[in-house]
Structure formats: C-alpha cells, structure tokens
Amino acid sequence: MSAAPVPPAAAPPPPAPGVCAICEVPLGPNDRRCPECGLRQTLGPGRPNPFAGTVLWTLIGALAVLWVVVLLVVLAAR
Numbered sequence: 001m002s003a004a005p006v007p008p009a010a011a012p013p014p015p016a017p018g019v020c021a022i023c024e025v026p027l028g029p030n031d032r033r034c035p036e037c038g039l040r041q042t043l044g045p046g047r048p049n050p051f052a053g054t055v056l057w058t059l060i061g062a063l064a065v066l067w068v069v070v071l072l073v074v075l076a077a078r
C-alpha cells in the first residue's frame with residue numbers, strides 16, 4: 001500500500017482547447033479564431049467568460065432602457 005505523494009489541492013488549470021469545437025482543426029495556443037471555420041474560441045475551459053463585467057452591465061442597461069421605452073409607450077397608449 002503506497003500512497004501517491006500528490007497534494008490534494010492546487011489542481012493545474014485546464015489547458016486551452018487544442019482543437020476547434022466545431023470542425024476539430026488543431027489550434028495554436030494563441031489562436032483566437034479557428035483558421036478553418038472562423039469560430040471564435042472564446043468559450044471553453046481556460047477561456048475568460050465573455051459575459052462578465054462591462055458586457056454584462058451593457059446588456060442589463062440595454063434591457064432597462066428597452067423596458068422604460070415600452071413602459072412609456074404603454075402609458076401613452078392609455
């Protein structure tokens with residue numbers, strides 16, 4: 001019985017996807033687009049979340065503006 005001397009924490013970060021998610025063409029570590037189909041490689045393990053920070057608040061603001069415009073139209077139609 002030999003316990004492996006592996007520390008329980010500090011798992012290595014998942015590698016960036018090595019192939020395109022659609023056409024499975026091998027990608028370089030700095031390829032942000034697939035050279036074959038042009039898919040942006042922004043999703044997946046090891047990639048930043050595209051819906052965080054400024055983009056998220058821009059979407060929330062756009063929805064709030066749309067809600068106000070619809071509210072004004074509905075109030076004006078009464």
Ligand SMILES: [Zn+2]
Nearest residue numbers: 020023034037
């Ligand atoms: Zn591709």
